[in-house]
Amino acid sequence: MSDHKIETIRVHRILIPGKAVHSHGIGDVAGIHSVILELVTDTGLVGWGEASPWPAFTGTAEGTVAALHSYIRPLLQGADPVQVEPLMTKAEAVVVGHPEAKAALEMALLDLTGKISGLSVSELVGGRARESMGLSFSVANPDFGKDLEDVATMWDDGVRIFKIKTGFADHAFDLMRLDKLRGIYGAEADLRIDYNQGLPAYDAVRCIQDLEAFRPTFVEQPVKMHEREVLAQITHQIATPIMADESVFGVREAMYGVQIRMADIFSLKVMKAGGIRRALEVGAIARAAGIEVYGGCMFETGLAHAAGAHLMAALPELRLECEFYMSTYYASEDILTEPFPVRKGRVHVPTGPGLGVDVDRDQLAKFAVAEVLG
Numbered sequence: 386m387s388d389h390k391i392e393t394i395r396v397h398r399i400l401i402p403g404k405a406v407h408s409h410g411i412g413d414v415a416g417i418h419s420v421i422l423e424l425v426t427d428t429g430l431v432g433w434g435e436a437s438p439w440p441a442f443t444g445t446a447e448g449t450v451a452a453l454h455s456y457i458r459p460l461l462q463g464a465d466p467v468q469v470e471p472l473m474t475k476a477e478a479v480v481v482g483h484p485e486a487k488a489a490l491e492m493a494l495l496d497l498t499g500k501i502s503g504l505s506v507s508e509l510v511g512g513r514a515r516e517s518m519g520l521s522f523s524v525a526n527p528d529f530g531k532d533l534e535d536v537a538t539m540w541d542d543g544v545r546i547f548k549i550k551t552g553f554a555d556h557a558f559d560l561m562r563l564d565k566l567r568g569i570y571g572a573e574a575d576l577r578i579d580y581n582q583g584l585p586a587y588d589a590v591r592c593i594q595d596l597e598a599f600r601p602t603f604v605e606q607p608v609k610m611h612e613r614e615v616l617a618q619i620t621h622q623i624a625t626p627i628m629a630d631e632s633v634f635g636v637r638e639a640m641y642g643v644q645i646r647m648a649d650i651f652s653l654k655v656m657k658a659g660g661i662r663r664a665l666e667v668g669a670i671a672r673a674a675g676i677e678v679y680g681g682c683m684f685e686t687g688l689a690h691a692a693g694a695h696l697m698a699a700l701p702e703l704r705l706e707c708e709f710y711m712s713t714y715y716a717s718e719d720i721l722t723e724p725f726p727v728r729k730g731r732v733h734v735p736t737g738p739g740l741g742v743d744v745d746r747d748q749l750a751k752f753a754v755a756e757v758l759g
């Protein structure tokens with residue numbers, strides 16, 4: 386028990402334009418549409434959390450606002466922020482789904498708990514097994530010429546991991562881009578492929594086999610999220626490791642994924658699992674089954690990236706690195722007071738109590754979306 390009580394709960398909806406449109410198998414994204422949760426204690430401490438839904442994948446910002454404001458807020462008034470699990474259990478019981486809203490809640494509670502205890506979030510959830518992770522950038526611009534320019538700039542910055550988003554145009558376009566990137570950067574480039582559910586099940590194996598010639602490190606989510614048995618069949622037929630992203634949100638899908646050996650890798654995301662600690666539970670299930678994990682994210686600001694970095698720092702093993710590139714290489718601006726720490730192709734886990742980052746209120750106001758109801 387702490388001497389702090391949650392007194393004020395604010396929900397901000399923001400929209401930050403991206404530098405470019407990014408295309409994926411399930412649709413295009415032109416910016417970061419997030420919901421920021423602000424918890425203020427009676428002692429004047431502020432805890433920050435972010436929900437970053439994607440309508441085609443996890444949910445909507447509008448729905449997240451309703452989940453946080455109408456359903457979760459009443460649980461928090463006067464609550465002790467260090468009681469993270471009891472509050473999360475209540476939030477999970479009062480509103481079904483909405484994992485991003487629950488992720489924002491847990492983030493803000495852990496941020497406050499860290500500020501109260503003087504510990505970083507990664508230390509609160511188990512400790513820091515690493516201080517930095519390699520950064521993956523997603524090649525997803527329908528204008529491939531622009532992507533080639535961006536990749537060249539990032540290569541100079543030290544980025545060596547690139548995830549090519551496939552399945553949003555035709556197969557020949559995917560083969561051409563992989564051929565080009567492998568040709569320019571050779572074996573030093575760590576190339577991955579993400580279909581974002583973009584392949585039809587009946588032809589998925591043949592398409593993936595064509596791409597294997599370019600030695601991708603893994604192929605992510607080739608088929609629809611609910612085609613889990615098809616994903617398992619692909620995993621059994623393809624030598625290149627297959628990663629489940631949309632097909633594994635939380636512990637229940639992870640359990641089923643282990644039972645049918647759905648994939649060789651699970652993508653861990655704070656937004657899918659409904660918080661850092663739930664994502665660690667997914668990671669524990671994967672580890673027990675010999676399934677690798679990867680540090681995924683949604684279209685987020687540096688605030689949610691900080692939570693993701695603390696999650697990745699706390700994992701016992703992480704070989705496939707992470708993708709927290711949005712605030713550095715995608716968003717036109719961010720809401721943090723200091724840039725999210727990406728240097729020489731690596732994401733550095735923020736230090737300092739809580740999430741170790743702070744929100745710039747002017748930026749929050751600049752990108753606020755006015756609520757128009759009725």
Ligand SMILES: [Mg+2]
Binds near residue numbers: 581
């Ligand atoms: Mg993905």
